[in-house]
Amino acid sequence: MNWLERTMTAAGRGAAWLLPAGRRDWVAAVWAEAHEVPPGLARLVWRAGGVWMLAREALMPRRLGRAAVFAVAAAFAAWAAWPQPGVGHAAESQFHVIATVLLLAGLPLLARRFFGSASPGRAGRSLRVLCCAAVLAFLPALAVVEAFANLTPAQPAYRYIFCIAQGWSNTQGCGGVPGRSTGGPPWAGEIVLMLLTIGYVGVILFLTSRRSQVTRSTLAIGAGMGLLFGVVMFAVAPLGLNKWATDPWLPGSTADPLVALAWILLFGGPAAAAVLAARRYRRPDGTKPPYTVRIGQGIAAGVLANGTAALFTAALGTGTVALMLKSAWLLHWLNHGQQLTAVVTYRYEIYAGTGAFAYVVMLIFFPVIGLIMSSVAAAIANPAPRQPGPRTDGDGGPPSPGRAPVP
């Protein structure tokens, strides 16, 4: 036995303790069997297979793997979003980062307890992962945008634009101390963001759980419609809902075909998803009338469609604004062919920064619109069956009893 084999054997025996007790025998079996394999490369390959098996068995329990991936992603997002020294409202920002990570870690555990495990199939799991990724990506992007949008510029020319972009009518003495970030999201804003995070993550966890009984096709239809709408919405408003910010590369006018498509998808998308999901539903429940179950599937698809779209657009749009603020090349690419003076550049940046907060409005209202439209569409497409009963008018049937005489 050469030193390499000895090392592998010792490492394997030591690493076997990483496995549950019932699995350690199998690792020992591979090492024991290695003595039967001809020495040399074949035996080395055999032992390497044992190491591979050990790694798979130790790391493959998917919960452990997912938890590790989540921990790394959350740590990175928190590190990137952690407020720099001197940033205004640092306590609120720190609360936002910590609370978001704790919510993402804790809500799935609560959902598992109350809603059951994730529904089988890739659609549900993919939705959960996408939702988590979007919320984590939103964290550092929002931190960058907030830090820029609240930084009072030192130069008077910039300061005037800053005050106008912030919506202050009186630009005299607005913005606090020049060169310092004095503004920032107040506690109320942070609480709204937290409630939104709880709402989005909670609804996605519920819809993708076994207890909700939302089918795979409903999830796929809702998510597909949502991603389509999200792509269109991002193309319409890549830098927030602000015409100064979106002007560089998109006209942003209401006559634009893309804008018209976005309006159609905002109201028609959830309705179409609801009708489609209700029609695709084939599994008889037995405990509830089929039409109510179909309506439920339709509403789930509609809410999911607009919710996914809002989350996708918000995460991607805020990320684009943050990237533009950090990387000059993106600003120049978006404004190619234009003369970008320092003041014009600042104007684009500050309008994009302040316009990014409009994504929060999307996050609030899109799912509500989805809920209303899908409820109406699903109810119209799946009317309650008429109860058979005696006819009270017409020619057939026994005569209806007359009104009882009043004593």
Place this chain on the structure above:
Amino acid sequence: MASRSGFSAQTLSVLAALCDQPSQWQHGYALARQTGLKSGTLYPILIRLADRGLVEACWQDEPAPGLPRRHLYRLTATGLASATGALARAADRATEQAAARTATGKLRAGGRPRPATRGAAAGMTP
């Protein structure tokens, strides 16, 4: 790729090797030689089969002098029934695929078969 029987091709090969002598205990290395699988593939398959109660495993009672005890495997009664069924289905499917390939080969060669009509199938053609 998992077959319609729920077993992958590699798992089927392990089951086939264990089916050769269902009452005999077999060693991992012997199975690896029969199936051509590496240890990193073979043992996870054996673990899954044992988890599902299709394979039973035990340690050798009397090891060869100077060598560690070996782990032994054989099919359980349930495993034998499942393996037999799965292998039979896999064989049927292979036969169907071979027939389909032959038919496709004939079509490509230009020998277009006459479509069988409902009447012809019922023996009603004159």
